[in-house]
Amino acid sequence: MKQVLVCILCLSVSLHAFGQRNYNGPYSGKFLDRVAFPIGGMGAGMFCLEGTGAVSHMSVRHHMDFFNEPGMFAAIHLKGVKNGSKVLEIKCPDWKKFGRPKSGRGNGQTLLGMPRFDNGQFTSRFPFAEIVLQDQDIPIDIRITGWSPFIPTDADNSGLPVGALEYTFTNTSDEAVEAVFYYGANNNFMSANHKTAAASILPTATGFILTQEAVPDGREPWVEGHFAIFTGDPATVVNHCWFRSVWFDPLTFAWRDISEGKLTSNPPSNDAKAASLAVPLKLGRGESKTVKVHLAWYVPSSGNHIGGDARNDRDRGPCYDPADYEGIPYYYKPWYASRFEGINDVIAYWRAHYDDLRKKSELFAEAFHASTLPPEVTEAVAANLSILKSPTVMRQHDGRL
Numbered sequence: 174m175k176q177v178l179v180c181i182l183c184l185s186v187s188l189h190a191f192g193q194r195n196y197n198g199p200y201s202g203k204f205l206d207r208v209a210f211p212i213g214g215m216g217a218g219m220f221c222l223e224g225t226g227a228v229s230h231m232s233v234r235h236h237m238d239f240f241n242e243p244g245m246f247a248a249i250h251l252k253g254v255k256n257g258s259k260v261l262e263i264k265c266p267d268w269k270k271f272g273r274p275k276s277g278r279g280n281g282q283t284l285l286g287m288p289r290f291d292n293g294q295f296t297s298r299f300p301f302a303e304i305v306l307q308d309q310d311i312p313i314d315i316r317i318t319g320w321s322p323f324i325p326t327d328a329d330n331s332g333l334p335v336g337a338l339e340y341t342f343t344n345t346s347d348e349a350v351e352a353v354f355y356y357g358a359n360n361n362f363m364s365a366n367h368k369t370a371a372a373s374i375l376p377t378a379t380g381f382i383l384t385q386e387a388v389p390d391g392r393e394p395w396v397e398g399h400f401a402i403f404t405g406d407p408a409t410v411v412n413h414c415w416f417r418s419v420w421f422d423p424l425t426f427a428w429r430d431i432s433e434g435k436l437t438s439n440p441p442s443n444d445a446k447a448a449s450l451a452v453p454l455k456l457g458r459g460e461s462k463t464v465k466v467h468l469a470w471y472v473p474s475s476g477n478h479i480g481g482d483a484r485n486d487r488d489r490g491p492c493y494d495p496a497d498y499e500g501i502p503y504y505y506k507p508w509y510a511s512r513f514e515g516i517n518d519v520i521a522y523w524r525a526h527y528d529d530l531r532k533k534s535e536l537f538a539e540a541f542h543a544s545t546l547p548p549e550v551t552e553a554v555a556a557n558l559s560i561l562k563s564p565t566v567m568r569q570h571d572g573r574l
Contacts, residue, residue, distance in 0.1 A: 197548035197555075200224050200295040206266035208295055210302040211559045212321045212336035215328070216568025217509050218470065220336065222319035224295040226262035226304050227284075231362045232564050233334070234398060235475040235505060240273075243362030244447075245402075246284055247340060247466070249315070250434040252351040256310040258432040260284065261317065261340060263293040263306065287428065290315075298538050299323070299555040300562075313350055313456065314343040321562065322530040325537060330530055332568050334470045334509050335523045337531075341463040344456035352456070353434045354464050357415075357427060357449030358383060358402055370396050374445040377401055377520055379409040380467070381441075381448040384516075394474040395504070399516035401469045405524070406452050410436040414445035423447055467527065469519045473510035477567075478503060506570040 194204055205224035213219030213233075220243070221230035231241040251257030265285050290308040300323035306315040318339040322330050344350045360372050360383045370389075375382040380403020387397035403409075416426035427449060430437050436451050452464050486493055513519050544551055560566070568574055 195548065197542075197552040198296075200297075201293070203266075205263060205293070205295055206268065210295075210297060210319060211562035212302075212319050212468075213562045214321060214333040214335065214509070215323075215331050215561050216566050216574065217332050217334040217507060218472065218564055219321075219562045220468075222302055222304075222317075222338070224263075224304070225265065225289075225293070226306070226317055227265075233400065233470045234395070234472050235477055235507065235564055235567070237564050241362055242283065243358065244284060245358040245362075246287070246356070247317075247338070248287075248355040248357070248431050249311075249342075250353045250355070250431055251311065251313070252353075252434050254310070254312065256288070257352075258288065258434075259308065259311065260287045260289050261306060261315065262289045263304075264289050264291065284424075297552075297555060298542050299558050300534055301538055312344075312346040313352075314341075314345050316341045316343075320531070320534060322534050323537060323558075323561075324530070324533045327533070328568075328572070329512070330526075330533075332508060333523070333530075334472075334507075334519060336468045337527070338466045338468070339463050340466070341461060342454060342456060343461040344458060347458060349458065350454075350456045352454040353431075353436065354452045354454060355431050355449055356402060356404075356466050357447065358400075359415075359423075359447035360384075360445070362400075371443075373443055374413055374441060374448045376411070376413060376441050377403055377517070379404045379406060379411070380450055381411055381413055382516060383448075393476070395472070395476045397474060398472040399470060401467070401516055401520050402450065403467050403520065404450060404452060405465050405467065405527070408453055410438050410451045410453075411448070412437045412439045412451070413448050414439045414442040415447040415449070417442075417444065417446065465527070467520075467523055469516065469523050471510070471513065471516040471519050473506065475505045475507070477505040502570060505567060508568040508570060508572050511570045511572075 200208055208224030209221035209230055211219045211221055218233035220228055223229055228245045229242045230239060231243040232238040247261040249259060249261055270285055290306040292307040294305045296303045301318060301320045304317040321336040322333055324331050360374060370386045372385045375384050380401060383400040385396060385398045387394055415423045454462055456462060
C-alpha cells in the first residue's frame with residue numbers, strides 16, 4: 174500500500190521514462206502527466222493539484238480516494254480577445270481520456286472537453302507548488318500557486334483542514350486588459366456516495382459552501398461534510414445555483430456565461446447542484462493582480478475503527494475495562510473536529526490567519542530548499558514529506574497521531 178501511495182503522491186518521476194529531467198527542477202511536457210501535489214493538513218485530509226493545474230484525489234472523508242476528481246475548475250475570460258476563454262489548466266494527458274470509467278460514453282460528466290492552455294511548467298517547493306501557463310491566444314502571464322500550512326514545531330497549524338490556490342495575472346501587453354476570473358464546483362464529491370441525506374450549497378462571504386447534512390436519525394454520522402470555496406476579494410460575485418438540469422446542461426450553461434464574461438449572481442437554492450464565483454479584473458500595462466482562492470473543509474466524523482465490531486465484553490478480551498474508554502469515540506474523529514465547532518469556525522480562522530501562516534510556511538520552504546544536499550536527495554525528501562498531507566496520516570481527536 175505504501176508503495177502505491179508513493180507512486181501517486183510523490184513527485185519523483187523516472188528520468189528515463191520520457192527522456193532527461195533534472196532532479197528538483199521543473200516538470201514540463203510528458204513529465205506533467207502523473208504529477209499530483211497534495212494540499213491539506215496533517216491528519217486532516219487533502220486534495221491534489223496536478224501538474225496540469227487540475228484538482229484531483231479529493232480525499233477529505235478520512236480515507237484515500239485516488240480517482241475522485243471533483244469537477245472543480247478555474248477559468249479566465251479576456252474581453253475582446255479571440256479564444257480568450259479557457260480553463261486555467263494545461264491540456265489533459267491522454268491517459269485521462271481513455272480506459273477510465275465511462276470513457277466509452279464520452280466522459281460526459283467530466284471537464285475533459287473544455288478549452289485549456291497549450292503548454293506550461295510545474296515546479297515543487299514543498300509545501301508550495303507553482304504552475305506557469307502558456308498559450309499563444311492569451312496576452313497575459315498566468316501563474317498558479319498551490320499551498321497549505323506546514324510549520325515545523327506547530328502541529329496544530331500544520332494540521333488544519335485548509336488549502337489555497339493563488340492565481341496571479343500579469344499584463345505583459347501594451348494595452349489595458351479587462352478580464353473575469355471564475356472558479357466553479359459541483360457538489361458531487363461531497364454527496365455522490367451518500368444519498369441518504371440532503372445536499373445543498375450554502376452562502377459564505379465572497380464564496381459558497383458545498384454541504385452534505387448528517388442523517389436526521391443519527392445513523393451514519395460520517396455522512397456529514399462541508400467544503401467551502403471563497404476569496405478575499407470584496408468584488409467577488411457568487412452564483413450559488415447553476416442552471417438546474419441533467420446530463421451536460423448545467424456545465425454547458427455555466428461555460429456560456431464564462432465565454433461571454435458574465436457576472437451572474439443567483440441566491441442559494443435548496444436543490445442547487447453546482448456553484449461558482451467570479452472576480453472582475455482590470456490590468457494596466459505591466460500590472461499584476463493575485464486572486465486567492467481559499468478552500469476549507471469540515472468532516473467531523475468517520476466510519477473508521479480498529480478491528481471488527483464487538484458483540485459483547487468477551488469479544489473485547491480479558492483486560493477490557495469500560496472505564497479505560499470513557500470519552501474516547503468508537504469511530505475515528507479528526508483532531509480538527511475537537512478544535513473547531515463547524516465549517517464557519519474553520520473559514521473564520523483561515524481568513525484571519527492566512528497571511529501569517531503563509532509567511533511561516535515560506536520560511537520553512539526557503540530554509541529546506543536552500544540546503545546544500547544533492548538535488549536528488551532534496552527531491553526525495555520533499556516527495557516523502559508530501560505523504561504527511563495524505564489521509565494515510567491520521568491525527569486523533571486528542572491530537573495524537
